[in-house]
Amino acid sequence: MIRIAIQSKGRLNEETVALLDSIGIKIDDAKRKFLSRSRNFPIEVLHMRDDDIPQLVANGTATLGIVGLNEVAEKAYPLDLVEKLGFGGCRISLAIPKSVDYPGLAWFAGKKIATSYPRILREFLDSRGISAEIEVITGSVEIAPAAGIADAIFDIVSSGSTLVSNGLVEVERVFESEAVLVSAGNLSEEDREVLDEMLFRIRSAKASKGKKYILMNLPSAAVPEAVKILPSMRSPTVMPLAAPGWSSLHSVVDKDELWDKVRQLKAIGAEGILVLNVDKIIL
Ligand code: ATP
Ligand code: MG
Secondary structure, three states, X not given: OEEEEEEOOOOOHHHHHHHHHHOOOOEOOOOOOOEEEEXXXXXXXEEEOHHHHHHXXXXXXXXXXXXXXXXHHHHOOOOEEXXXXXXXXXXXXXXXXXXXXXXXXXXXOOOEEEEOOHHXXXXXXXXXXXXXXXXXXXXXXXXXXXXXXXXXXXXXXXXXXXXXXXXXXXXXXXXXXXXXXEEOOOOOHHHXXXXXXXXXXXXXXXXXXXXXXXXXXXXXXHHHHHXXXXXXXXXXXXXXXXOOOEEEEEEEEEHHHHHHHHXXXXXXXXXXXEEEEXXXXXX
């Protein structure tokens, strides 16, 4: 039985549960219980605070963990990064009061920087030869400059609105993070097989993200042009319609390119265009 540690509540919880659900791993009572078992997959889910997940995986309490790469890097246990999961994206950045004229990284020399990520910050400063004082604060780091606790902060940024409302400006993007699947490496044969099955499903779910299935009718003479507009996974499916001289064409497109493709296809005579969601792409 594989045990996976996930965040019990907070920013990563919902998308983690949704990811497990999308790969067919149903968990009862996702939030209420400390430990829950999947009904249909040989897995147990341990609901923890995100800070504790790297350690629990490193010491073998959990076989796998889903946690932000920022926590994995900060805790620095020897873990294998098995897969990036494509959600929970954020960065850790240096930010300073917006009233300060920023001349470059040298500004930080001799300054005091508040952060919950001292290890990542220290490594960055060392790599740039900057000597600064690090003040560790576990919450509300963004108020540190206004409160006179520090000259600058090193904190998580996603939209940047928290910085703005605290009169701060991001000056250096240091660390890019997203949710990741980690393990401690030494998996048993049996656990490895379960992990491989999970990975296969996760990759299929990831591959379908942002994809749409598109089908349309068009004059058969326009098919070669349409195939150029719609390069598919291998090549689009083309089927004859009962009406002579007409074909039906099916393909998969990126959501971001959809409207541009639709415009081009209409221009060469495509009609009856249908766009459907793609649930999984089995690779
Ligand atoms: P816990 O109670 O589990 O300790 P927490 O308060 O430490 O939760 P959250 O704020 O829920 O943590 O964030 C969890 C993770 O979500 C972060 O470590 C980071 O990887 C990711 N994340 C994505 N966007 C943001 C953001 N805007 N602010 C903070 N974390 C973010
Ligand atoms: Mg936490």
